[in-house]
Amino acid sequence: MKISRFTPDELSAAFGIDMAAVPGIGPGAGWGRVAPGGRSEAHQHDETEIFVIVRGTGELLVDGERTPARPGTVAMFEPFETHVIENTGTEELLFFDLYWRDSARAAAAAAAAPADRRRFGKRPVFVFSTPPTPNGDLHLGHLSGPYLGADVFTRFQRMNGVEAWHLTGSDDHQSYVADRAQRDGRTPAQTAAHFSAEIAATLALMDIRPDQYTVTQADTDYPDGLRSFFSRLVASGAVNKRATPALFDASTGDYLHEVVVSGGCPGCGEPTGGNICEECGEPNLCTDLTDPRSQRSGEPPRRAAADRYCLPLHEFQATVAAHHRLGRVPARLRELAHRVFTRPLLELPLTHPAHWGVSPRESDAKGQVIWVWPEMAYGFLHGIEALGRTLNRGWRAKAPQQAWKIVHFFGYDNSFYHSLLYPVLYKLAFPGWEPDIDYHVNEFYLLEHQKFSTSRRHAIWGKDILSTDSVDAVRFFLARTRPEGRRTNFDPTAYETLLSDTLIGTWQRWLNGLGSRIDEHHDRRAPDTGVWTPEHTAFLDRLAVRLTAITRSLGQDGFSLNRAATELDGIVEDTVAFADRERALAGLGPWQDETRTALALELAAARLLARCAAPIMPRFGRRLSAALGLPDTADWPGGVELLPAGTKVTLTDTVFFLGGDDKESADV
Known part of the structure; x- marks a missing residue:
């Protein structure tokens, strides 16, 4: 003992x-x-x-x-x-x-199963795609990243019985909106309203319809809610008004930050705009840029002190580290936090002298607006409250609940704000709340090996490629090529090749051919299985392996649309290879029972493809389910299921994808 x-x-x-x-x-x-x-x-x-x-x-x-x-x-x-x-x-x-x-x-x-992995259970899950800046429409670089990712993630979680909602909106108060408005001869409000509507329309063309779309300048409750959130930050004692160095245009005296100033990043040395470097993800204070230039006059700016509300972010390394231990935080974000906190001081301004934006209610903040990035931290909570009103739930932005599960999808250039700044702001505003947040980050999608850019008009716009006939093909191609962990390049020729050779030449050809064989040998009805061979059981097991791989690829821990799209194509590749081998017995009387089993297994593969493709290719999933005589099921498959014997099958003439030269439109 x-x-x-x-x-x-x-x-x-x-x-x-x-x-x-x-x-x-x-x-x-x-x-x-x-x-x-x-x-x-x-x-x-x-x-x-x-x-x-x-x-x-x-x-x-x-x-x-x-x-x-x-x-x-x-x-x-x-x-x-x-x-x-x-x-x-x-x-x-x-x-x-x-x-x-x-x-x-x-x-x-x-x-x-991913729905069980973190035991979402009855917890509400709020899936945010970064609110886009309404200074232009959405291009494929935008769509391939946060918006497709959040949409597929939400669809998958719902199929697994999770209460999940997709939220986004338009980030109206960005300085980029004011800059675009000045160039176009409009007011910022007009510019924001115009492009916010265009963005919502493009998302709809992509079959992305968020459950909550907040238009910040049009929501009458938004400004007061934001002011209250900012006052909480001030009341914490950590955010104070102080005079710190700033940049001003040498000719006009205009205050310079974000889009109106550029220079070299103090962290990596690459060219950058003010306040954030898209290359390394680190923030800058504008005054620490190397060789800064005003984008207004092209001249070196002058330096002077400016009174702004500032946050000593360098004091909150432990807060960020504790937050990063709670949810899904990719190593890339934790490494960014390490770099940022190697700085001895980071007095981050949370307000800026400007006319476009929401002014704090503090009496000494005249002429300043709340910086749009801290504003966004409140915007997420406001979106939850607005969604709650629609659903008749008692969610309040001023009283976030520990039961909330938040999932963020964003590009790497927004990493600092989402994963470092916002956890600190939430801790200051709501000391008793420990937000449970998972982060999903994408890199830049390139066009001709350069960044997609709204401001430079270097882009393929969503409206130029999306239609009811193309949307599933576009979603599949973007899922397969989106920049996960590395930058990738959109190649129009590769897209056309995938459409013609893979989706039409392989997927559709197999499904139509399968339908023809069912028509010829079983009068358009699904056959029952007969005698099973070792090859049959091996193929059934292979389909189960594919299902497991896709399930893991769409779950919250291992989420990867690249892998999920590859596995979907793998179902078809495996089945086509299986069918080619089994076709040697077709029409041979002594082997008709084995042939029935092979056809039934092909139909099982088609049924599996319809359900597993639904989050990524919702129209294709519905169309294939209908051709298999099945309802549009909302459940994720728990295993590989045979199509019930006798089910009417109409695969032969169903058009699933259209090539560029096709004139007819497939039924939706």
Whole structure:
């Protein structure tokens, strides 16, 4: 027998609380102590872990859900569950900790269905695509990134029974809007309204219809809500008005930031505009640009002090690190945070002298507006409240709930704001809220190996390529080539080749041919299976492997449209190869039972393709389901299913994709 007793002197800091190991009893073991008001860091690991509460009271926070903890409570955490223990009482909270590695259990947890992986359960899931700047319409670079990603993610989660909503809007108060308005001879409000409507129309052409689309300048509740949020930041004591260095046009005296100033990035040295570098993702203060130039006069600016509300962001490294331990934060974003916090000082202005935007309610902020990027942090909460009114839910921007799950899709050039600045602002405005946020970031999509650019008019616009006949092909091509983890290039010739050779020449040819064989041998009805061969069972298993791969590719941890699109094409490639091999027995009487099984398995593959393609290619999924005599199901498949014998099949003449020379329109 081995005896161990709790000894406070053996405790040392670990995971944000006090821990002491208990060696020699088999599994890993230890004592944990949490001081009143204290809490552990949010963390997850591959071990299975058990807490036994011995003394004190508190709460266990697991993937956003709180559970009371008191003496006698025994809690087991599965591998990879994000968990926190918090002391809500007046005396220390003491618990005994057991943990061990179970490779099979960890593998099962990692491979669990994505809807179960983080146990979304009944939590509301708010999926945000970065609100676009209404200084132009959307091009394929925009569409391939946040908007397609958020749309597919939301569709997939809903198919898995999750309450998920897609939210976005138009970021009306950007300085880029005012700059475009000046060039076009319009007011900023007119420019924003015009392009906001164009953007919404382009999203609809892409079959992206957000559940909430907030037009910031047109929402009458928005300005006061934003002002209240900003006043919370000021009331925290961390955001104060102070005189800090700024740039001004040497000729006109205009204040310079963002689009109206350029120079070399102080971080990577690449050319950049004011306030953020698109290459390395680091912020700048404009005054630290190398060889700055005013975009108004082309001259070097003069330097002078400007009174602005500023945030000493350099003081909040620990806040950002704690936030990054809670949700899905790609290494690219954590590395960016490391670079930013190597700076000794980063006094970040949160207001700027300007006329276009929302002015704070603070009396000493005359002539200033709230910078649009901190504004966006509030805008996300406002969008949730607006959606809540539509759904008759009691969500409030001024009272964010711990149960909320937020998922952000954005381009890498917005990484600093989303993953560093906003967590700090939320902590200051709502100290008791720990936002549970997953981040999905894309790189730049290139055209002719240069960045798509609204301002330079270097783009293929969504409206130039999207139609009811092309939308699924465009969505599939963008899913397959979008810039995940690396920059990729849109090639119009490659798109046309994929459409003609893959979608029409392979997918549609197989489906129409399958229909012809069903017509000829089974009177347009799905056959029942007959005799199974080892090749049949191997093919069924191969389809199951494809289903698992697609499921993981669309889930919240391993989300990748590149992989999902590849796996969809893999279903067709596997099936075409299988059909080619099995066709050798077609028409041979002694093997008719085996031939029936092969045809039934091809129909099972078509059924699987219809359901798995639905998040990426919704029209194709509906059309294929209809041709298979199936309803437009809203559920994600739990396995490979045979088409019920006797089901009427109309694959032969169904047009799924149209080439550039086709004049007819497929039924929707």
